[in-house]
Amino acid sequence: MKKGLWIAMGVVLVIVLFVSQLVGYRNELVRLEEQVNTAWAQVQNQYQRRYDLIPNLVETVKGFATQEREVLTQVTEARARAGGVMNVSSDILNDPQKFAQFQQVQDQLGSALQRLLVVVERYPELKSNQNFLTLQAQLEGTENRIAVERRRFNEAVQAYNSYLRRFPQNLAASLFGFKPKAYFQAGAEAQQAPKVKF
Numbered sequence: 001m002k003k004g005l006w007i008a009m010g011v012v013l014v015i016v017l018f019v020s021q022l023v024g025y026r027n028e029l030v031r032l033e034e035q036v037n038t039a040w041a042q043v044q045n046q047y048q049r050r051y052d053l054i055p056n057l058v059e060t061v062k063g064f065a066t067q068e069r070e071v072l073t074q075v076t077e078a079r080a081r082a083g084g085v086m087n088v089s090s091d092i093l094n095d096p097q098k099f100a101q102f103q104q105v106q107d108q109l110g111s112a113l114q115r116l117l118v119v120v121e122r123y124p125e126l127k128s129n130q131n132f133l134t135l136q137a138q139l140e141g142t143e144n145r146i147a148v149e150r151r152r153f154n155e156a157v158q159a160y161n162s163y164l165r166r167f168p169q170n171l172a173a174s175l176f177g178f179k180p181k182a183y184f185q186a187g188a189e190a191q192q193a194p195k196v197k198f
Helices: 002-062 066-084 090-094 096-120 130-165 169-176
Strands: none
Touching: 002 090, 002 096, 002 130, 002 169, 090 096, 130 169
């Protein structure tokens, strides 16, 4: 009888240890996933800041660059497309196709803004306009913030994905339905060096 009791207590102890370890893995996955979500929210925050600055920048340039309507139209259209995907839920992190679409729209907006800044180089009086200089500095600062937040997001994704793939955490991850997250990647146009003309 005593031997059976000891065996039962041993089995219960093993089950309790296993369950507590499993719960610990799940809690760590939740913590890491929340870091990814927080980093994602910061990326969106910076995209929203850029999105909000664009109308002011376009209006300032319009007065000087009336014959450059095509570039201004491209920036406005890119902003409108970005606005359609600006307020997305964090579910996008679990759908690589939607994530790639979001990233592509943001890359198009960034590319349109770069073309706008090239147009500005043709107008020396615009470059000296204080309103424009202030907006340009804010936009450049925002682009830097976006780069920093993308890096932080990728670091959070890397920590999450690494933990998710390790044994025995991968067993807990598959049991509880945790999936790998996608990284931000450079767009195809970023693979080529920009051409600078003076």
